[in-house]
Amino acid sequence: MKKINADFFDLSFPRRRESRKSINAWDFRFHGNDDGDSFRYQQAALFFAVFVLSFFCTPCFAGAQPGQIQSVNVQTIKGWMDQSEKITIIDGGSVLACMDARIPGSVYLPCDEDKDRSFFSAVPKESKIVFYSGLQPLDADCALISSALSSGVKGVYRLEGGLAEWRKAGLPVVSEKRTPRVAAQAIQVKQLPEWQKTAKNPLLIDIRSPKAFAAGHLDGAVNFPLSRLHVQYADIPLDRTLLIVDDDGRAAFLAASYLVRKGFLNVQRLQGGMSAYQRGTR
Amino acid sequence: MSKILFRTIFILAALWMTWIPTQAVAQAQTAKCQTCHSDSAYADHFASSVHGNNACTSCHTGIDNISRHSAGEKKSNPVRCASCHKETAAAFIKDVHATSQNMTCVDCHQKIHMVTKSDKPAKIAVQEKCVRCHNPEDFALMGHGKAVAAGNADSATCTDCHRLHGITGMSGATPKEAALLSEAYTARCKSCHADSGVTKRNNLSTAISDTYDQTYHGKVLQVGNIERAAGCADCHTGHNTLKSSDPHSALHPDNLYGSCKTCHTTMHKRFVSFEAHPGAVKGKTYRALHIAEVFMIVLLVGTFAFFWLHTFLWWRRAYLDKCRKRKAGFIEDSLAPECLDEKQIQRFSVTQRVMHVLLILSFFTLVGTGFPIKYSETAWAKVLVNIWGGPYMAGLFHRIAALVLCALFLYTLWLSIRFLFPKWQLRGWIGRLLSPDSLFPNLKDLQDIKRMFLWFFNKGPMPKLDRWTYWEKFDFLAVFWGMTAIGLSGFMLWFPGLFSYIVPGWVINIATIVHSEEAFLAAVFIFTVHFFNNHIVPNKFPLEPNIFTGRYTLEAMREERPLEYERMVTEGKLESLKRVGPGLWAQLFASVFGLASLVLGLFLLGLIFWAVLFY
Structure with a gap:
């Protein structure tokens, strides 16, 4: 039996108590008059399109989740450098490790020192910021990372494997004041x-x-x-x-x-x- | 002759003459430097050090103005060991000491101006150097390290396993890295433990290495599944290479459960009786393995001896018959297609045909994915595995095909039960079991075998066969034995930890032998005996398509199964079996799929024989 309900085509939430009773949100495909049918097909097509597009667009958004630091490997950074993209590399480790060895051109901003937050305001918005640490794991709650994330730059990243991976890739480092190693058992x-x-x-x-x-x-x-x-x-x-x-x-x-x-x-x-x-x- | 001698002396003299001034210049420069740098390290030891023939400026370059240098205005350039030690430097760039710790040459080679060649054997000197930082408990006091310190020149020192200047990592930061290292360490272990000279000198045996290669661990490692294979260092826990009788050894009975559990998280304690080097030590497990192996060999030899002889004699007789017919002017038209409108006899139902197609697909998948593991040392093993998409995917396909085969087996079992007990009637089941429609052997089959052999030797006519021949019954019943053996052992190898709750670990070793040998039996039997009996025999060559089309000609029925024909005529059932010949598409499918299966089977048989003969 055909059931006709004018309110059914209204996409807005039903206001009237009686109309709310008569609506079954899941059976729109099978009820209604001919005009309504075509409209409902449009709705279905729209939902389907949004559904499908959401799959295709997921990768587009995946790279730019606001408020989150992302991992990046050395090869990707190398690719950015080859394409002359603007990258700011920040050594978030310790002074000793930084003086011992660091990525050429990197900026030393220790994570656990509460200073130089203003640095990020000077970083161009189209730039990417890459954090790494020489010898210790980069603090996930580093206040500097939060500052970088809120500065509105293109992306904030963490270098996978830190300086060791950088060196494994055969990329150069600078040692400004290396600490000679001694036999510490x-x-x-x-x-x-x-x-x-x-x-x-x-x-x-x-x-x-x-x-x-x-x-x-x-x-x-x-x-x-x-x-x-x-x-x-x-x-x-x-x-x-x-x-x-x-x-x-x-x-x-x-x-x-x-x-x-x-x-x-x-x-x-x-x-x-x-x-x-x-x-x-x- | 004297001319050549004269020239040689002249060249040597010239070289000596050029070396002397060079030496003199170097010594003069060194002396000049030592006027200020007069520390004992330079003044007393440098000349006798390994670098003593060099001038100071060989390493400390860039001092072009001695006055400015003396005044402290001009320092020398940073020393670059790489300018002479090029190969070492190139390797050290990716060494873990450099990449992870920013170490340089002088961190290990300290007091560089006093370095002399150690008077100790190189292996001991290396070990002493490494344990200055690395804990000696880790290596120096255990197994290999202890033997090195005791003067055993064959024993491995640190650099034998980890290399000298190209240490890429110790344990690997990612699972992939760890697996690569594990593979590399296993190769290095084998470099000594598979060397008959080294093992003989040290009262060891290469069987340890050989038998590891025969286990699942060793085989999957060889085909490249490095992430799922336990290498030497995974069980022997790196440096802990003590004898299993030592309480500190990871392989000591008290510690073995914990060692195995590192990977096999779900397992019973009896799992530890699994032999990781089966047969290397002649103990209780060895005897059980030996018995299992002898049983399987007897089964293989017995089956093939009978059926290959049967096949050969059949072929000979059928071939001679065909030649005789040709000479007599009967030209057979076996390669001509069957006419579409020809009335034929229904032999196989649609279900049976679908089951056979599924059986072929699953069987070929199992052979294609399993035999590269069985013959992992062959040149084709890795190629075949990579065709499947790598070792992981090959393993996945193997398991899926195994499940399909199991489902087919269970369905066949169900059909057999339904045949014996229609509508669950027990009465008369023995009659049905031994009836001509049954695939169970009966007395007539024994008589048929005897008559067949007499026919082979022209001593009598070919036996009159019924619906199922004795070789077809063997094919069917062999599956029941084969599926039980290969299926059960396969599930044991798939879930070794789970099965350890039911059986002790050494049964897994038996399962490995049974699975492997039964697979060989099944594959070679199908690709030789089954192929011949049904397709390659001269009167059917190149393909008997009725298992795919479901039908064959009345003529063929009369010739191949005269008893069935007579029975059908007597019982008045022949008309009900008559069908229109198979359609064009069915014939095309039968030809393409059937011939492709035949060719693929013979190709795989070639690979198997290649492995058996040359490895």
């Missing part, structure tokens, strides 16, 4: 209890960010973030046997070498850092 996680018993005046130096340190650290560890180590190292007592603890074992070697250069005699490092410790104690 690695201690395995399973050896840690024994080390704490046998080492002379042991002291755990945690070089992770204050935030990571606050989230969890080894018992008795003292936080000397790598980004501040060059100004705070003097506070570390010289007569202690130091064990450097970092995120994943990559930054501790630089920190240990730096401290040895500054006169600390007994410096060792935790192999694999806190990641290895968490894996080992899980």
